[in-house]
Amino acid sequence: xAKKAAQKKKGNPNKKLQGRPQNRSxxxxxxxxxxxxxxxxxxxxxxxxxIKEDKEVKKxxxxxxxxxxxxxxxxxxxxxxxxxxxxxxxxxxxxYRKPDRWGISKKIHDIKKGFGKTMIKIAVIVLAxxxxxxxxxxxxxxxxxxxxxxxxxxxxxxxxxxxDMVLGGRLGQNSIYLSMKYKNKDIEDIPFIExxxxxxxxxxxxxxxxxxxxxxxxxxxxxxxFYFDKDGTVIESSEVKTGxxxxxxxxxxxxxxxxxxxxxxSDEVFKQILEMTQLLDKYGIDMEKIYFDKDYNMTLYxxxxxxxxxxxTNIDEKIIRLKDILPxxxxxxxxxxxDSYNGTDSIITFEVDK
Numbered sequence: 001x002a003k004k005a006a007q008k009k010k011g012n013p014n015k016k017l018q019g020r021p022q023n024r025s026x027x028x029x030x031x032x033x034x035x036x037x038x039x040x041x042x043x044x045x046x047x048x049x050x051i052k053e054d055k056e057v058k059k060x061x062x063x064x065x066x067x068x069x070x071x072x073x074x075x076x077x078x079x080x081x082x083x084x085x086x087x088x089x090x091x092x093x094x095x096y097r098k099p100d101r102w103g104i105s106k107k108i109h110d111i112k113k114g115f116g117k118t119m120i121k122i123a124v125i126v127l128a129x130x131x132x133x134x135x136x137x138x139x140x141x142x143x144x145x146x147x148x149x150x151x152x153x154x155x156x157x158x159x160x161x162x163x164d165m166v167l168g169g170r171l172g173q174n175s176i177y178l179s180m181k182y183k184n185k186d187i188e189d190i191p192f193i194e195x196x197x198x199x200x201x202x203x204x205x206x207x208x209x210x211x212x213x214x215x216x217x218x219x220x221x222x223x224x225x226f227y228f229d230k231d232g233t234v235i236e237s238s239e240v241k242t243g244x245x246x247x248x249x250x251x252x253x254x255x256x257x258x259x260x261x262x263x264x265x266s267d268e269v270f271k272q273i274l275e276m277t278q279l280l281d282k283y284g285i286d287m288e289k290i291y292f293d294k295d296y297n298m299t300l301y302x303x304x305x306x307x308x309x310x311x312x313t314n315i316d317e318k319i320i321r322l323k324d325i326l327p328x329x330x331x332x333x334x335x336x337x338x339d340s341y342n343g344t345d346s347i348i349t350f351e352v353d354k
Contacts, residue, residue, distance in 0.1 A: 144175045144203045153210035156192040156242050165190065166198055166208055175203050191236045192227070216274040217248040217290065221256050232261045232270035248273060250292035269296055272312060276300075279319045285326065297339070304353075305329040310339030317343030 146167065151159050166187065171177040179200045186195035197209040213235055218227040227236040227245065237258055241247075253263045261267070269292060276298065280287050289301035298309040300322075309318055318338045325348070329336060334352040341348060 140176060141174060146173045146175050146178070146204060146206055148201075148205035150201075150205070150207045151210065152208070153212065155212055155244055156215075157210070162196070162208055162210060166196065166206075175200050175206060178206060191238065192242065214274070215245055216270060216277055217246045218242075219248050219251060219253075219256070219262065221253075226256050226258075226262075228262055228270065230270055230274035232264070232267055234258050234260060234262065244286075246273075246277060246287045247289045248292070249289055266296065272296070272298070275312070275315075276309075279315065283319055283323045285319070285323055302326065302329065303331075304333035305336060306334070307336045308339045314342050317341065321348070 149163050151162050154162050167173050182198040186197055188195055192213050194211045194213050199207045201207055214229050215227050216230050218225045225238050225241055226234050228234050234256055251264050287300050291299040297311055300307040318341050334350055336350045340346055
């Protein structure tokens, strides 16, 4: 009994080995954990497998999307593809448009529309006025163009020069323009011309009356020509010699001032020059030069011939006789003496130059 009790107290030494495998190898597999439902994280091996499966799924979906896009590009034109791609893009400002509670947008639209119609009407009216104005100008230029010009009183300027002075400019050949330009107004500030009057005779004809300055002669000084009147006042200065005006030689002066008298000893010489010029013009004699000696006796120059006139005694008879003799002096070189001619039985001599 005591032996049994001792064995009972010690227990069965083989009892501890019950329920355990006797020959368990080191490489035997451990049972997988099934505690997922407890809320605990799965094992490392299971997590790696799940990530691989997710990658496979995403890759598959990407391939499917690529195949769908490829198929869409193959079957749809480029414009349609772009339209489809951009159709859902938001338009800037559209999503922020506020509701028009008082109809302001409609009013603005109506105002713009009305303004546009008004501008069109104004443009049409302006265009019509421009066309009418152009037609009017063409008609005026046609029916009121100056074709006939009559000029009187000019001596120092030719008809063409006078015509250019009066009819110059863009509208210078229009009689209406000329009638307004020269109405109650004369043309002034022209060398050798006092004034010029322009009269409109008809829509195509005008008359120009020239009033020249009373020029007695001119003197040459320092390379220029100074023209003076009957009083000896210098009225013009030019680098060009004007025909029909005699040149005066023999006068002594040391300066000339424009619009002042020539500084000579006696002013009587200017009256003699003017009187001589008028006499020669009266009898149709063209004189080139007048020479005065120290006693103011005159000598006239015609080509190479010189005519001694002397003083103004019997001046009319001398000029009348000169008119008859001049044709015989053409081409001759010498001196014709009329200084002692009195109109009766005086002897006239011609001394040929040697």
